[in-house]
Amino acid sequence: MKYLFWTSIFLGPTASKAQELITYPAPKAVIYSMHSDDYTVRVRKPDGTWQDLFEYKVKVDMDRVQDASMVYFDFSGSVEVSVRRNNGNVQSVRVRPAIHGITPVQNGNVINFTLTKPGKFSVEFDGDKLHNLHVFANPLETNRPDAGDSHVIYFGPGLHTPPENSNGTFKVSKGKTVYIAGGAVVRGKILCDSVENVRILGRGIVDQPSRGVEITHSKNVAVEGIIFINPKHYTIYGGASKDLTFRNIKSFSCNGWSDGIDLMSCSDVVIDDVFMRNSDDCIAIYGHRWDFYGSARNISITNSTLWADIAHPSNIGIHGNTNTVGDTIENITFKNIDILEQDEDDPEYQGCMAINAGDFNLVRNVRYENIRIDDFEEGQLLNLRIVYNKQYNTGPGRGIENIYFKDIYYAGLNQFTSHIAGLDKEHNVKGVTFENLRINGKLMLDAASANIEAGNFAGQIIFKK
Structure with a gap:
């Protein structure tokens, strides 16, 4: 199993180049249950060192449920993406939406392309839209809250489950910020009921809840950056x-x-x-x-x-x-x-x-x-x-x-x-x-x-x- 590195944005003045590409490790508790073997995905700054991404398995299409794949990272400037298809030969590939104008370079079962701005992309080999790779290339975070702030509910990297007798729910009170860090997986519903001035943000994952975020009879609630599986x-x-x-x-x-x-x-x-x-x-x-x-x-x-x-x-x-x-x-x-x-x-x-x-x-x-x-x-x-x-x-x-x-x-x-x-x-x-x-x-x-x-x-x- 390959290892990933979370390149912190708090590395001091010599780290300005490292700040441009951030990858996140998967929690050890989900490495085997959530990993997809269909693809091997790496990213790097131009002429930099390749960094492996964790390929998550995501289920799609209730008519006949299939396993697709997903990766995510943050960057600024430009980033090179390399995708190896591990199962079967590659005859053709496309990256959608077409409006982005991405034409991959193919070498056998490996394709490469460069991104110059954040976006959300579907990489599809041989017309297969049910087992495709989703690439979520985020901008760098600019509003990460302080973990020690009493108004912040902070989910750091790792696996998080709701407390007992909570019916699988994390309930949020008014004025709170919920932060789900990149590399965090939260398995539970986030409930905002009769509250106001709430933010739910981060780069992490909410996995298999009864509902992702429930907002009822509330005002001024924002949800930003999260992946829901x-x-x-x-x-x-x-x-x-x-x-x-x-x-x-x-x-x-x-x-x-x-x-x-x-x-x-x-x-x-x-x-x-x-x-x-x-x-x-x-x-x-x-x-x-x-x-x-x-x-x-x-x-x-x-x-x-x-x-x-x-x-x-x-x-x-x-x-x-x-x-x-x-x-x-x-x-x-x-x-x-x-x-x-x-x-x-x-x-x-x-x-x-x-x-x-x-x-x-x-x-x-x-x-x-x-x-x-x-x-x-x-x-x-x-x-x-x-x-x-x-x-x-x-x-x-x-x-x-x-x-x-x-x-x-x-x-x-x-x-x-x-x-x-x-x-x-x-x-x-x-x-x-x-x-x-x-x-x-x-x-x-x-x-x-x-x-x-x-x-x-x-x-x-x-x-x-």
Whole structure:
């Protein structure tokens, strides 16, 4: 077994070059259970000494659960990455998202490439997306808290489990900072209930919790930098909370209802620079559900990568409150997003960009801009519908209004028809604009050319350059 080194950023004035590349050891307690033998991965500064990374095993795709791999490190400047595939010969390789323009150099079963800025990448050999290598190249930390601070809950390198009689939960009180260091693995849910001014950050891993982070009836909570591996339910579960920030988090899941970020009756939310590979919706935005009440508004999702092994990369609107006039879900923005996969058999739950308004919800003022979508296995490019889904709804949605698609780029077969449809004249879709929708490089100027079916009770649909 190879050894890794955590190059500390506190090495004094002569360590400025070492500060540019930081690798983290895996806890000894998980070396055998969490290691993937599929790849050998090394990194170095240009002309520097190669450093081995620990290759973590992550499970993906609940349809037929598979073992993929993941590595992570921090750097500034530039870094060289070397990947050896250990099982089978290499015929071809690609690194996604394609927007980064990375073309590896191949020598037999080894590939090399250079990164000049942080990012989240999928390395895929011979078209295999189920046993691929995920490379998470983080920026250097700038906000590491003091372990001795009384307001800090500090998880240093090593394996951490919740105390007895805690139901597998670490409960966080108001004003606290939870820090999970690189090289730490925390096996438990992090709960923020009726608190405010909480930060959860670091470079470490939350492994196999019931849920990753649960934020309910809270305010001003931030989650940053953490990797979540195979929660049994949601990665981040938000209910009746506001002023939330999720930045640079990474997530894998392979169970039923193991959504990525699900927000119920939450407002004023920033989701930025996240990588979500989930076996249910990657990001879902709802109104009322369970013990959470209220509308949802002012939510931005930017600079992120979404990979739905089943269900939707993004989904808005199916849950709301039919005991009142209904909730309003509004002012939602998706911008600079890469969608790498969608694989959903059931047409009721398809759509890379999906708005399914149910339960008296009114969904309005939603903008999708600069969205890049790779060819996907099964699903629809978009799905905008008023629904009355008897499995989840007690009433139909009120309406969908003012939806704007700008600079949407899809490269794929486009064999599955997208749908825009109301339910009746009182429950309709109106005001949908497509500006610069391109499929395989071709500008789409009408619904039929884009394989979009505009059904009954859907009006004011406009296509423009």
